[in-house]
Amino acid sequence: MGYPYKPHASETLVLSTHFGDPEARTLKGWKDRGGYRALETALGMDPAAIIGVIKESGLRGRGGAGFPTGLKWSFMKPDDGKPHYLCCNADESEPGTFKDREIMRWTPHALIEGCAIGAYAIGAETCYIYIRGEFTEPLQRMEDALAEARAAGIVGRNAMGTGKTINVWVHKGAGAYICGEETALMNSIEGKRGNPRIKPPFPAVAGVFGMPTTINNVETLTAVPHILNQGGAWYKNFARSDNPKSTGTKLWSVCGNIARPGNYEMVMGFPFGEFLRDICGGALPGRELRAIIPGGSSVPIINMEEADRALMDYEGMAAVGTMLGSAGCIVIDNAQSIPRQVARLARFYAHESCAQCTQCREGTAWTTKILERIVAGNGTAEDLDTLLDVADDMTGKTICVLSDSCAVPVVSALQRFRGDFEALITKKTVHTVPVVVS
Amino acid sequence: MSDSGMVNLTIEGRAVSVEPGTSVLEAAKTVGVLIPHYCYHPGLPVAGSCRMCLVDVEKAPKLAPACATAVAEGQVIRVHTEKARTARKGVLEMLLINHPLDCPICDRSGECELQDFTYQEGPAESRYRDPKRFNPVEDFGGDVVYVPNRCILCTRCVRFMDDVAHDPVLNVEERGDRAHIGKFEGKDLTHPWAANVIDLCPVGALVSKDFLNKARVWELDRAASVCTGCSQGCNLVVETRDNVVMRLKPRPNPEVNEFFICDHGRLNYRWMNRRDRLESPAIRGAGGYEAVDWDVATAGAARILKGKRVFVLASPNLSNEALWLLSRLIRKSGGAGAFRMPNGSEAPLPGVVDLALRADRAANGAGAELLGMTRSESPLGGLQAGDALLIVDHDLAPEDVAFAGRASAVVVAGTAMPAGLERADVLLPMCNVVEEDGTFTNLRGRVQRFLQAKAPSGLARPSWYVLSGLCTALGDSAEYFSASAVFDALATEHTEFAGMSYGVLGLRGRRIASQADAEVRA
Numbered sequence: 001m002g003y004p005y006k007p008h009a010s011e012t013l014v015l016s017t018h019f020g021d022p023e024a025r026t027l028k029g030w031k032d033r034g035g036y037r038a039l040e041t042a043l044g045m046d047p048a049a050i051i052g053v054i055k056e057s058g059l060r061g062r063g064g065a066g067f068p069t070g071l072k073w074s075f076m077k078p079d080d081g082k083p084h085y086l087c088c089n090a091d092e093s094e095p096g097t098f099k100d101r102e103i104m105r106w107t108p109h110a111l112i113e114g115c116a117i118g119a120y121a122i123g124a125e126t127c128y129i130y131i132r133g134e135f136t137e138p139l140q141r142m143e144d145a146l147a148e149a150r151a152a153g154i155v156g157r158n159a160m161g162t163g164k165t166i167n168v169w170v171h172k173g174a175g176a177y178i179c180g181e182e183t184a185l186m187n188s189i190e191g192k193r194g195n196p197r198i199k200p201p202f203p204a205v206a207g208v209f210g211m212p213t214t215i216n217n218v219e220t221l222t223a224v225p226h227i228l229n230q231g232g233a234w235y236k237n238f239a240r241s242d243n244p245k246s247t248g249t250k251l252w253s254v255c256g257n258i259a260r261p262g263n264y265e266m267v268m269g270f271p272f273g274e275f276l277r278d279i280c281g282g283a284l285p286g287r288e289l290r291a292i293i294p295g296g297s298s299v300p301i302i303n304m305e306e307a308d309r310a311l312m313d314y315e316g317m318a319a320v321g322t323m324l325g326s327a328g329c330i331v332i333d334n335a336q337s338i339p340r341q342v343a344r345l346a347r348f349y350a351h352e353s354c355a356q357c358t359q360c361r362e363g364t365a366w367t368t369k370i371l372e373r374i375v376a377g378n379g380t381a382e383d384l385d386t387l388l389d390v391a392d393d394m395t396g397k398t399i400c401v402l403s404d405s406c407a408v409p410v411v412s413a414l415q416r417f418r419g420d421f422e423a424l425i426t427k428k429t430v431h432t433v434p435v436v437v438s
Numbered sequence: 439m440s441d442s443g444m445v446n447l448t449i450e451g452r453a454v455s456v457e458p459g460t461s462v463l464e465a466a467k468t469v470g471v472l473i474p475h476y477c478y479h480p481g482l483p484v485a486g487s488c489r490m491c492l493v494d495v496e497k498a499p500k501l502a503p504a505c506a507t508a509v510a511e512g513q514v515i516r517v518h519t520e521k522a523r524t525a526r527k528g529v530l531e532m533l534l535i536n537h538p539l540d541c542p543i544c545d546r547s548g549e550c551e552l553q554d555f556t557y558q559e560g561p562a563e564s565r566y567r568d569p570k571r572f573n574p575v576e577d578f579g580g581d582v583v584y585v586p587n588r589c590i591l592c593t594r595c596v597r598f599m600d601d602v603a604h605d606p607v608l609n610v611e612e613r614g615d616r617a618h619i620g621k622f623e624g625k626d627l628t629h630p631w632a633a634n635v636i637d638l639c640p641v642g643a644l645v646s647k648d649f650l651n652k653a654r655v656w657e658l659d660r661a662a663s664v665c666t667g668c669s670q671g672c673n674l675v676v677e678t679r680d681n682v683v684m685r686l687k688p689r690p691n692p693e694v695n696e697f698f699i700c701d702h703g704r705l706n707y708r709w710m711n712r713r714d715r716l717e718s719p720a721i722r723g724a725g726g727y728e729a730v731d732w733d734v735a736t737a738g739a740a741r742i743l744k745g746k747r748v749f750v751l752a753s754p755n756l757s758n759e760a761l762w763l764l765s766r767l768i769r770k771s772g773g774a775g776a777f778r779m780p781n782g783s784e785a786p787l788p789g790v791v792d793l794a795l796r797a798d799r800a801a802n803g804a805g806a807e808l809l810g811m812t813r814s815e816s817p818l819g820g821l822q823a824g825d826a827l828l829i830v831d832h833d834l835a836p837e838d839v840a841f842a843g844r845a846s847a848v849v850v851a852g853t854a855m856p857a858g859l860e861r862a863d864v865l866l867p868m869c870n871v872v873e874e875d876g877t878f879t880n881l882r883g884r885v886q887r888f889l890q891a892k893a894p895s896g897l898a899r900p901s902w903y904v905l906s907g908l909c910t911a912l913g914d915s916a917e918y919f920s921a922s923a924v925f926d927a928l929a930t931e932h933t934e935f936a937g938m939s940y941g942v943l944g945l946r947g948r949r950i951a952s953q954a955d956a957e958v959r960a
Contacts, residue, residue, distance in 0.1 A: 176613075193610065198486040198506045355591060355610060355617030356487035362532035365615035369568040386565050393528030396500050397489055 005262060008279045012238065014226050014249045015219065016265040019106045025141060027148040030109035036154060038225035042117040043162045047078065050121040054224065056232030058239070058247035063089055063180075063217030064296060064325045066246075066314045069224075075204035076122040076212050084124035085208045087189070087215040088115050090131040090138070091173050091180035094296035095348060097328025099251035100218035102263050104131070104138035107222070108145035114221030116155055116166045117228060122214050125165040130185050133175030142170050177352035181400045182215045183207075184354065195354045196400035217326075219251055239313070240269030246313030250327050254280050257287060257333035266312055273308035276331070287333040291417065295325020297345050298405035300412030301338075322412070338420045342413045343371035349406035360403035363394040367410060379425040388414060447513040454509075462515055463491055463504040473517055474526060474555045476533075476640050477592040478505035481697040481790075483601050488592050490529050490555070494519040501525050523559060530560035536571045536615060537641070538587050546642030548655040552590065573618055578608075579626025581633040581647050581701060586618040589643035595619060595635035602698070602789030605629045619643070630785035630795055633701045637688060648705055649685045661891035662689055662945050664878050666755050666871055667703035668782070669798040671880030673946070674699065676707075676872050676891035683710045683872060683892065691946050694884060698787060700795040709870075715854055716867035717896025727865060732897065732907075739864040740911035742847040743771065746826040749845070750775035751818060751838075752811050753831040753852075754800035757876025758885065759924040760901035761802070761809040762931075763909055764830060768810065770912065773825065775810060776817035777832060779803050796881060801871075805879035808934060808950075821845060831868060831901070834858050851904055853895075866908075867898040874900035875921040877943065879950065885938060886947030 004020065007013055023029035030036070042050055055070030076084055088111070092100040103111060111129070119127040131139050146168060149155050159166040171189055173179045179188045183197035186208040207213020227235045239247045246268040252275070255261045259281025266275060276282065276289065283289045292307045293299060299322050302310070306320040317324040332341055350364035367390055370383050391407035398404070414421065444455045449462070452469040463473050464480070476488035486506035493504045496514035501522055504515075516522065533552060541547040573586035596608045596619065607627055611620030621627075627635065636646045658677040665672040665686070672695035675687045686707050688699040719735030720727040730738070748771040750764050768775050779798050786794035807813055812820070818841035821827060827845035831852035834842065839858040842848060850856065851866040872891040879885050894900075899907075906918040918924045922940040929935040934950045942948060 178613075198484070198503070350614050353614040355613050355615075356485070357489050358487075358529045358532050358590070359489055361591060361615055361617060362535055366532070366535055366566065366568075373568065380567075382565070389528075389565075393525070393532065397492060397525055397528075399486060 005260065008264065010270070010279055011265050012249050012267045013265055015103060015107070015110070015222050015251060016263060019102055019263070021106065024107055025109075025145065027109060027145070027152055027154075030107070034229070035109050035225075036113055036160075038228040039113050039116050039154070040160055042120055042228055043160055043164060047121045047123060050117065050228070053228060053232045054121070057227045057235035058232075058244065059220065059223055059227060059235065060246065060314065061217055062219035062223070062250065062326070064094070064298070064323075066324060069216065069220055072204070072214060072216070073118070073122050075202075076124075076214055078123050080212065083126070083209075083211050084122055085211055085213040086115065086119040086122060086124040086127040087182070087185060087208060087213060088118075088127060088129040088218060088221055089180060089182065089185060089215055090129050090135070090142075090218045091185060092135070092218070092326075093132055093177040093180050094298065094326050094328050095345065096253060096255055096293060096330040097296045097326040098253045098255075099263055099327065101135060101138050102251075103218050103222050104135070104142050106141075108138075108141045109149065110222045110225060111142070111218055112145055112149050112155065112168055114224040115168050116159060117224050118214070118216060118221050119166050119168075120159075120164065124214070125167060127166065127168045128189055128208070129168065129170045130179070130189060131170055131172055132180075133173045139170065139172055146170060176354075177348075178354045178400070178402060181402065184400070185215065186213065193354075195356050196402075198399055223248060238267045240311065240316075243269055243311075243313060243315050245315055246324075250312065250324075252312070253326075253328045254331065255329070256331035257284055257289070257336065258282070258331040259284060268313040269316060270312045272310035272312050272316070275312060276307065280331075283333050287335055289331060290334045290336070291332040291338060291413075293330040293332070293409065294327070295323045296328035297330065297348065298401070298408055299323040299325040300408055301332075301342075301416065302412070303416050337375065337424075338413055338417045339371060339424055340375045342409050343368065343375050345409045346371050346406055349402060353402060353406075357398035357403060359394045360398050360406070363390050363403060364406045366390055367394075367406060371410070374421060374424050377424065377427065379421070381425060383425065384414060384418070384421055445509045445511050447509050447511065447515065449515040450517050456509055458509070460509050461505055462493060462495075462502070462507045462509055462513075465509050466504065466515070466517065471517060473504045474558065475505055476551060476590060477594065479594050479638060479697070481602065482594055482597045482638070485593055485597065488529070488590070490526055492522055492525045492529075493517050494522045526555075526559060527561055530556050531564060531566075533590050534560070534564055535566040536587070537590065538570065540588070544588065544642040545645045545650060545655075546588075546639070550642060551640035571615055576621075578621060578644070579628050579632075581705065582627045582636060583645050583647055583650065584619060585643050585645060588641050589619060590641055591617055591619070592640055593619075594638040594640070595644055598635055598638055599627075599629070599632070602634075602787060603629045603631050604788040605632075607632070608635075630702065631698060631700050631787045633704055634688070634698045637697070646685070653679050653684045658684060659891070661872070661889045663872060663888040663891060664801060664886050665699060665703040665706075666801040666878075667700070667706045667799065668796040669801065669803050669881040670695065670794060670796050671801060671878055671884060671886055671947075672699045672703055673886065674703070678872075678892045681892045683707045689945075693946060693949075694880065694886070695793055696790050698790065698793070700785060700787070702782075702785075702795050710872050712854065715895040715898065716850075716852065716865055717898065719867060719897065720865040722861060722863050732899070735864055735866055736904075736907045736911050739849045739851075739866060739908055742849060742863050743767075743826045743828065743908075744912060746824070746846060747771055747822065748773035749818075749821045749825040749827050750811070751827065751829045751832045752777050752806060753833075754779055754798075754803040754806050754811075754813075755871065756802060756806070756830060756901060757871075757874070757888075757921070758802065758805045758809065758879055758928060758935075759876050759921050760830065760905055761806050761811065762928040763902060763905035763924065764828075765810045766909055766914065767828070767905070767912065770914070771826075774812065774820050776812040776814045776820060777803075777806055778815060778817045778835070779813055792882070798881065801880070802878040804881055804883060805877075805885075808879060808932070818842060829856055829859070829862075830905075832856065851901070851908075853898070866904050867896060868901045868904050869894045869898050873898065874902070876900075876902065877925060883934075883950035884947045885935065885943060885950060887940060887943050887945065
């Protein structure tokens with residue numbers, strides 16, 4: 001774990017090596033720590049060769065979907081006569097996730113370097129870093145670093161003196177969760193209301209300004225310079241031996257009822273139970289861990305039996321019925337009301353729904369109203385069935401997955417903790433420890 | 439794709455063959471399958487957001503929105519599978535959770551797509567138990583009132599103003615179920631075509647101030663018509679109740695007005711209900727006008743006109759049929775005919791090619807000129823002393839009244855007594871445009887039919903009937919007993935109309951060949 005604590009011995013520091021080191025934020029400090037060597041190498045390479053290295057590394061999207069990065073880059077057809085764009089998704093708004101924030105706060109140059117390499121690899125001369133509106137400090141760090149990089153000729157019309165144009169811009173969002181959805185992000189960059197677009201066409205065909213666009217997460221792009229410096233094979237080795245599909249290191253944001261919350265950089269495939277109980281320090285004194293939302297609020301909630309069996313990579317999480325997602329891990333202990341937590345999450349989605357699709361606009365709000373009614377002690381026996389039915393209407397039927405994301409915590413909590421909901425409806429107490437009310 | 443360049447697919451078991459790029463929804467229409475939808479409208483860009491048109495595509499894991507899915511060769515589409523019906527039922531239930539059940543006081547009731555599809559396949563009862571969202575009614579300016587509680591956020595209105603009117607006034611404000619349609623700061627729906635958002639609204643969220651609480655739509659009778667507001671010739675539906683025109687609605691015609699009419703045309707109907715009509719044929723005697731039988735009046739008019747040079751002042755809102763009969767009368771007497779074209783400023787609808795509220799504010803100026811009438815700012819300037827003047831539903835400007843004094847006799851055929859006219863010798867009451875059948879020729883030479891929508895006022899007769907009676911009384915051998923027979927005779931005489939008949943024209947009309955060809959050549 002980086003700032004403000006010392007890293008744990010079981011962590012593998014790649015991206016978070018310089019977290020907490022203010023000198024790493026400056027151009028000089030970053031160069032002293034080996035910065036911009038990868039960009040120099042990259043600009044001397046054929047773009048296809050860069051994509052080859054990324055493909056070899058097995059790097060997958062760190063924003064949540066886990067799509068192979070090299071493959072995504074290869075969708076951008078060179079010489080199609082159109083301007084290409086790279087968008088860096090720094091709209092980190094998923095509840096429970098705060099890894100990109102730390103990357104931008106401590107190593108802004110690492111992201112700029114990753115963006116520049118990515119832009120060059122996909123034939124883009126422009127890269128937009130779309131940063132979340134609430135990220136005031138990271139925005140300042142990014143803008144300071146970008147000013148330095150521009151002044152030093154690292155990015156701009158003559159990037160690193162190679163004559164190539166790589167313009168990087170930071171675009172500040174207005175604080176809408178939905179603008180983290182890739183097509184909504186593009187609409188927002190274009191100055192439109194941040195509504196997701198119907199796909200197809202996919203961004204690689206018609207993205208920002210209708211041109212071929214690739215969009216990558218902050219963590220994904222920040223990993224790129226390390227891969228170019230040390231080789232695809234080096235990165236590929238960070239994996240469990242029986243699963244070569246998930247490679248590299250992953251930043252885990254751990255929050256909630258846990259002894260040591262923070263960001264941890266773990267090798268793919270690390271045992272989740274050990275991670276939670278030993279590295280993160282386990283439950284707070286006098287409490288027991290009860291449920292985990294391992295990948296940001298949009299993934300299924302799991303119980304501790306499942307968490308103890310899980311391995312920390314894309315496939316390991318899928319094996320216990322959840323997802324790695326953005327690795328924003330929300331820990332819930334036995335002093336919490338799970339229906340109340342789920343109601344809170346639903347309220348978030350109801351607040352953030354862009355209001356395009358009927359099921360999402362109405363369904364997220366309806367779900368919230370039912371859940372809040374149950375939590376307030378006014379639930380009825382039919383409410384749980386209605387919740388599941390509404391969740392079914394909200395799944396797989398809308399333009400983007402915000403609606404699905406609202407349904408997921410509800411359905412998974414009802415699968416695993418139905419008794420908690422029923423107890424509220426029948427007015428029985430299940431908690432051994434007084435429920436925290438704040 | 440087959441050799442013909444068409445895409446072949448199956449929708450609800452029916453074979454469909456359509457152009458590549460057609461949406462599944464449009465393809466389904468061609469075989470009579472209406473896929474329920476709200477946000478989709480053929481005249482607007484696709485939004486794909488109401489999720490009502492979800493259909494089952496064979497081999498696809500997820501349901502697809504029919505409006506945003508292009509047809510593919512060999513595709514098999516099922517509209518009414520359990521899966522698709524359940525999904526649409528879910529959408530309807532969601533749309534209704536915040537929608538008031540105020541159909542009994544809603545203007546849209548009876549022509550509401552939310553009602554229709556809920557009856558068709560919606561849930562009979564809602565499971566929603568919580569309070570509904572409430573927002574106050576807002577005046578959007580122009581003819582439009584917004585009732586946000588009924589709004590289903592289909593955004594047709596927003597897209598119309600953005601992409602068709604090119605006047606961004608409306609937007610979606612807020613997010614989630616708090617969302618509603620809003621106006622940009624300081625803007626109103628004052629665009630000359632803005633009231634189309636009322637027709638586009640699938641529910642009762644955008645309603646017409648003019649029509650507000652006036653009638654239940656199921657009480658209305660409907661007839662196809664053509665707008666007389668300008669020379670564009672937009673297709674209309676005239677809606678009447680108890681012989682009173684209650685409102686005008688656009689009738690889609692891709693060749694003329696797509697799906698739209700301008701506010702000027704939409705609200706220009708009160709004169710159709712005016713009560714100061716000529717209701718009985720009359721002859722001027724010693725004690726003023728005396729109501730007489732039609733036969734007596736027609737014979738009286740013929741007696742006055744016979745042997746004189748007849749000067750005709752013909753309204754540019756007369757039908758081709760009436761104008762043609764007048765042209766025969768003029769030719770026979772060696773007279774002349776003229777009209778004045780009312781003017782206004784032009785107001786285009788930028789999103790549709792060649793569609794505007796035209797400066798020429800009458801429907802049949804083109805037809806009148808084609809049939810020999812002279813367009814003039816001073817139409818009675820050509821009236822010679824001793825001429826008999828026949829005024830056919832044309833208004834008189836003050837200077838016209840002075841000119842009219844030169845005439846040896848004045849016959850008025852029309853819907854009302856022209857203001858300022860001191861005396862007429864014979865009055866022949868005529869039907870107005872919604873009381874008779876006929877055709878207009880628009881500015882691009884498209885000949886279009888309009889149909890009778892209400893009963894004539896008093897003893898008024900259709901213009902073609904009045905004038906053909908007059909022609910016969912003046913010695914014409916032909917007699918006509920229907921508007922279509924007059925049109926057939928016109929088409930035989932004028933090569934521009936060759937091959938046309940009411941059957942050929944249908945309800946979308948046909949362009950005059952020479953003019954269409956000339957433009958293609960140009």
